[in-house]
Amino acid sequence: MSDSKPVAGAEKPSYYITTPIYYVNAAPHLGTAYCTILADVQARYRRAMGYDVKFLTGLDEHGEKVATAAADHDMTPQAWCDSLVPAYTDLWRELEISNDDFIRTTQPRQTKAVQRLFEVIKDNGYLYKGAYDGWYCIHEETYFTETQVRHADEARGTQGQHLCPDCGRPLERVQEESWFFKLSEFQEPLLKLYRENPHFVEPEIRRNEVVSFVEGGLKDLSVSRTSFTWGIPLPFDEGHVTYVWFDALINYLTAVGYGQDEPGSAEELARRWPAQHIVGKDIIRFHCVIWPAMLMAAGLEVPKGVFSHGFLMVRNEQTGQGEKMSKSRGNAIAPREVLDLLGVEGYRYYFMADVAHGQDSAVSFARMEQVYNTDLANSWGNLVSRTLNMSSKYFDGRSPELPEGWETRESPVRAAAEGICERYAACMDAFDYQGGLAQVMDLVHAANHYIEEAEPWALAKDPARADDLAFVIGTLLEAIRIVAHLLEPVMPTTSAEVLCRLGAADEAGCDDLAAACAWGGVPQGVPVTKGEALFPRLATE
Numbered sequence: 001m002s003d004s005k006p007v008a009g010a011e012k013p014s015y016y017i018t019t020p021i022y023y024v025n026a027a028p029h030l031g032t033a034y035c036t037i038l039a040d041v042q043a044r045y046r047r048a049m050g051y052d053v054k055f056l057t058g059l060d061e062h063g064e065k066v067a068t069a070a071a072d073h074d075m076t077p078q079a080w081c082d083s084l085v086p087a088y089t090d091l092w093r094e095l096e097i098s099n100d101d102f103i104r105t106t107q108p109r110q111t112k113a114v115q116r117l118f119e120v121i122k123d124n125g126y127l128y129k130g131a132y133d134g135w136y137c138i139h140e141e142t143y144f145t146e147t148q149v150r151h152a153d154e155a156r157g158t159q160g161q162h163l164c165p166d167c168g169r170p171l172e173r174v175q176e177e178s179w180f181f182k183l184s185e186f187q188e189p190l191l192k193l194y195r196e197n198p199h200f201v202e203p204e205i206r207r208n209e210v211v212s213f214v215e216g217g218l219k220d221l222s223v224s225r226t227s228f229t230w231g232i233p234l235p236f237d238e239g240h241v242t243y244v245w246f247d248a249l250i251n252y253l254t255a256v257g258y259g260q261d262e263p264g265s266a267e268e269l270a271r272r273w274p275a276q277h278i279v280g281k282d283i284i285r286f287h288c289v290i291w292p293a294m295l296m297a298a299g300l301e302v303p304k305g306v307f308s309h310g311f312l313m314v315r316n317e318q319t320g321q322g323e324k325m326s327k328s329r330g331n332a333i334a335p336r337e338v339l340d341l342l343g344v345e346g347y348r349y350y351f352m353a354d355v356a357h358g359q360d361s362a363v364s365f366a367r368m369e370q371v372y373n374t375d376l377a378n379s380w381g382n383l384v385s386r387t388l389n390m391s392s393k394y395f396d397g398r399s400p401e402l403p404e405g406w407e408t409r410e411s412p413v414r415a416a417a418e419g420i421c422e423r424y425a426a427c428m429d430a431f432d433y434q435g436g437l438a439q440v441m442d443l444v445h446a447a448n449h450y451i452e453e454a455e456p457w458a459l460a461k462d463p464a465r466a467d468d469l470a471f472v473i474g475t476l477l478e479a480i481r482i483v484a485h486l487l488e489p490v491m492p493t494t495s496a497e498v499l500c501r502l503g504a505a506d507e508a509g510c511d512d513l514a515a516a517c518a519w520g521g522v523p524q525g526v527p528v529t530k531g532e533a534l535f536p537r538l539a540t541e
């Protein structure tokens with residue numbers, strides 16, 4: 001099963017991680033990029049820990065929301081989707097997203113998987129035909145009952161207006177023939193799942209939300225539409241297309257071979273499934289309630305876990321408060337603006353290190369500059385450039401040769417590096433990237449302090465202390481090597497560059513992080529490269 005730990009010499013265990021598939025109603029934005037980077041860092045970290053990773057992202061192309069966006073642009077839905085794909089794939093490439101697959105729900109493989117799953121859950125007795133009469137929000141692609149709408153309207157003071165309880169937009173009245181999924185039968189099995197696997201939904205605040213929602217009772221769910229055609233046709237009832245969420249969730253199975261008849265697809269499914277899902281807090285009911293119920297109905301294993309991140313808000317510098325980001329408020333930050341300011345790796349570092357991933361977080365350009373300058377320019381970048389300069393200057397363009405057993409000699413830097421991989425991994429496993437990166441920064445700070453304390457420039461003036469000088473520089477280079485490995489999931493290009501400058505280029509992209517972080521592995525007596533500043537300081541206003 002996928003959460004078994006890697007064992008040296010044995011076949012790599014599988015780790016399958018997914019992002020939500022994004023609606024193609026607009027180009028990617030800061031929130032979707034954030035979620036994708038968060039998943040990418042976990043995928044890269046797991047590869048470094050020795051897992052055989054499959055990392056999936058993609059696009060949700062069906063449904064009324066996408067069809068409406070296409071119509072607004074006088075395009076067919078398919079032409080509209082095709083035209084937007086590069087906006088996603090190009091940005092993901094630029095942001096160093098290492099996905100192994102990119103799924104689009106209009107691909108034939110998705111039609112096969114959706115139709116297969118429908119057949120199976122129908123055969124298992126969990127579908128019945130009826131009529132839906134209620135409210136629908138196109139923006140949220142969600143059904144609401146009369147009571148839910150009335151309560152939300154009353155609470156808001158918009159009685160009789162029928163506005164969406166989630167987003168406040170006007171709802172559509174839907175009355176149509178529909179197939180229903182017997183979600184109501186899954187209340188007990190779901191509560192049992194949350195009880196027996198307390199980490200199924202994380203963080204805890206979301207778990208509690210999901211548990212109390214399910215405890216409140218579940219209603220059967222309308223899963224096909226007849227007043228509408230932009231979707232996957234039901235295999236057993238002409239004129240019905242799949243409800244977009246039912247279609248979308250199945251993408252996670254499609255990408256690992258479900259419903260495909262190619263040789264090897266059944267083996268792939270057995271090996272890869274279940275997945276770890278990364279989603280925003282707004283879509284946990286779909287992922288933690290409807291999706292596991294669908295899987296149970298089909299006789300398949302439920303996901304390994306669902307990690308839910310918070311929402312990015314924009315920090316208002318006047319009030320210090322976070323505000324909802326939106327185009328209409330004029331406060332939305334585009335990924336391009338952040339890329340222009342921080343560069344790709346500064347971008348990734350900021351969102352991974354300064355945002356508490358389970359909570360809502362307020363971001364701002366001022367904070368971005370501050371974090372970049374403090375952590376990357378002044379601390380990490382500075383450590384690398386000072387150390388490489390000194391090594392090059394005092395050891396004729398090379399790293400020092402060190403006496404045998406040097407790695408057992410104590411220093412504050414070695415002490416700070418002791419057990420760092422375990423501490424870092426405990427945080428990264430729990431999606432606490434802030435905690436993991438704080439561990440790494442502690443080592444960077446210890447190394448920078450050590451330079452001040454040990455004063456290698458003074459040692460260099462005293463030929464009798466040549467061994468001490470070699471030890472100090474060797475210690476610093478070793479700390480840099482370890483930090484580069486630990487930062488690689490977040491900043492892969494600069495880490496590879498640093499390893500290259502140290503003469504350890506072959507260590508980049510390692511798949512045994514614990515071994516790589518063992519103290520003492522720094523290459524000795526090899527040419528080192530001073531190079532350009534990795535993170536040039538930003539001139540703040």
Ligand code: MSP
Nearest residue numbers: 020021022023031032060248249279280281311312
């Ligand atoms: N298509 C569905 C997902 C189907 S998955 C089977 C969908 N798409 S979406 O494009 O609307 O949103 C995708 C993700 O973006 C969600 O996880 C949502 O939480 C995230 N975000 C949207 N705005 C956000 C922020 N301001 N901050 C962080 N993430 C946000 O829902």
